[in-house]
Amino acid sequence: MTLRVEAAGDAVVLTIDRPERRNAIDSGFAGRLGEAIRRASADPRVRGVVLTATSSDVFVAGGDIRELHALAAGGAEGGEVLRLFEGLAAFEESEVPIVAAVQGDALGGGCELLLLCDFVVVEEHAALSFRHVKMGLSPAWGGLTRLCERVGPLAAARLLLTAERIDAAEALRVGLVSEVVPTGAARSRAIAQVGRIAEGPRASVAAMKRSLLKVREALRASAAEVERRAFTEQWNGPEHRRAMDAFLSKK
Secondary structure, eight states, rough: OOEEEEEEEEEEEEEEOOOTTOOOOOOHHHHHHHHHHHHHHHHHOOOOOEESSSSEEEOOOOHHHHHHHHHTTTOOHHHHHHHHHGGHHHHHHSSSSSSEOOOOOETTTTHHHHSSSSEEETTTTTTOOGGGGTOOOOSSSSSHHHHHHHOOHHHHHHHHHHOEEEHHHHHHTTTSSSSEEOOHHHHHHHHHHHHTTTOOOOHHHHHHHHHHHHHHHHHHHHHHHHHHHHHHHHHHHHHHHHHHHHHHHTT
């Protein structure tokens, strides 16, 4: 099982459990994750989703390089690769808030998952890095646009262009995460946050989430398309292939 689903008070807790891949996300798992969020959103008893992962080492190590390497070797176009991960749209479309409980490092696409969440609770020992540039790519899941929204263009440029690994305290300072908690406390704090949200009417929360999404979409204008085009231009290029080969040669 790669995705555990359980009820916890007013929340549904989704736990990513792919230790053999350092909780990396492949296209099939992205679809299952999106479907689990859609089911939770449709259940009137659910007031929020908590997204966490197994181990204290890593939250999500990014996209599954083995799958991406196979897709590139098979001649898949960048647009095709992007479509394989469209299930992640369920994060923003959900009528219930999604709270990330980050119990380990978030790298590359793992950071992009955090940008899809409404709240991010991170444990004090965790580190975060937008390491896309080291893989010869730019974000594929809307991360560039959402990062600019969350931390502003200057901090976004620093994080994306340097691939700097920052600690939880720095992530809080720049506005990348909502809250830093002691090691081992993220899950319980995230569930408590959902409980607090549940004090308000579910219909009002859903209306607020829809409005927030519409506002963000209006502000984004053509940003998402610009970002998708940048990804497809770099996908399977020489720098991307070199980075994937180097990564896999270390395994």
